[in-house]
Amino acid sequence: MPEISLPSLLPGAGVTHNCVMPADDKTRLRRHHDMGGLDAGPVERSEHDYAPWEKCVDAILRxxxxxxxxxxxxxxxxxxxxxxxPGAYDELSYYERWIAAISNLLIEKGVISIDELGRKMAEVEARHEAERAKGGKA
Amino acid sequence: MSAPRFPPGATVRIRSAFPPGHVRAPWYLRGRTGAVSHIVGEMGNPEEFAYGRCDGPKLTVYRVRVRQPDIWPDYAGPPHDTLAVDVYENWLEPAGEEAP
Incomplete structure (x- = not known):
């Protein structure tokens, strides 16, 4: 079993606050996503192509x-x-966060039901499995 | 467009409030004082849009300039450098004349 460093799993772990903190430190009141002003290391400037599913997510939102x-x-x-x-925010990729939030919103609004979504996800997964088994493209 | 509450040049403070939910004032700038550089326009309130409520009044949005050395302790640039941030009116309060 891999060794897990517990503090690294805590929200905000490893984040240093490098802006001038007001006298009454409001650090504990920062929501996880509100990362402006925190030290984020060097900017990743490389571009990448979007996967087809990422384009789908973008199209769904539009x-x-x-x-x-x-x-x-x-x-x-x-x-x-x-x-x-915090956990999902850090672990999911950009468009994974989008589709997770879109799914939750559509359930909230009654556009889709959890049951409907669960059955569809199983159906798609089974189709991909079958295509993979045939050696085709998933 | 009604007269804006804060004219260009006014000294304002970004409110030091920490409500839950979707908030459009950056955490690291709350409580800081700056000067209105200009009025960006009147916009719907995204803090209401975020919950699907779209019928509320528009808010004036201000471009506020905060002195960089007030934000970063190790700021190495010229001391008169500023950071520009767009802030909705509900997040601003008057800061009087004592501010920078």
Missing amino acids: LLSGPKRGVLQIDELRRGIEDLG
């Missing part, structure tokens, strides 16, 4: 938030991402 449907708006997406919590 379709849901566009004027034709108006099911949700971008500020709700942002709120949904913030509410995923």
Whole structure:
């Protein structure tokens, strides 16, 4: 079993605050995602291609938030991402955070049900498994 | 557009408040004092949009400049450098004349 350093799992662990702190330190009141002003190390400048599923997530958000449907708006997406919590916020990739928040919002709003989503996810997974077994592209 | 509460040049403080939920004032700038450089415009309130409520009044958004040395202890640039941040009116309060 790999050794796990417990403090590294705590929210905010390893983060140093390098801006001038007000006399009454409000560090404990910072929400995890609100990272402006914290030391983040060097900026990663390399670009990368988006995977097809990432483009799908982007398209889903645009379709849901566009004027034709108006099911949700971008500020709700942002709120949904913030509410995923520190663990998910750090571990999920950019578009994983998007689709997690979109799913939660659609369930909240009654557009889809948890049961419906669960069955669809199982169906898609089974299809991918079958395609992989045939040696085709998943 | 009604007269803005804070004219350009006004000294303002970004409110030191820490409510839960979706907040549009950066944590590291709350409680800091700066000067209004100009009025950006009137915008819907994203803190309400974030919960699907879109019918509320628009808010004036201000471009506020905060002196960099007030934010970073080891700031190495010229002391008159400023950081510009757009702040919704509900997050600003008057800071009087004693501020920088």
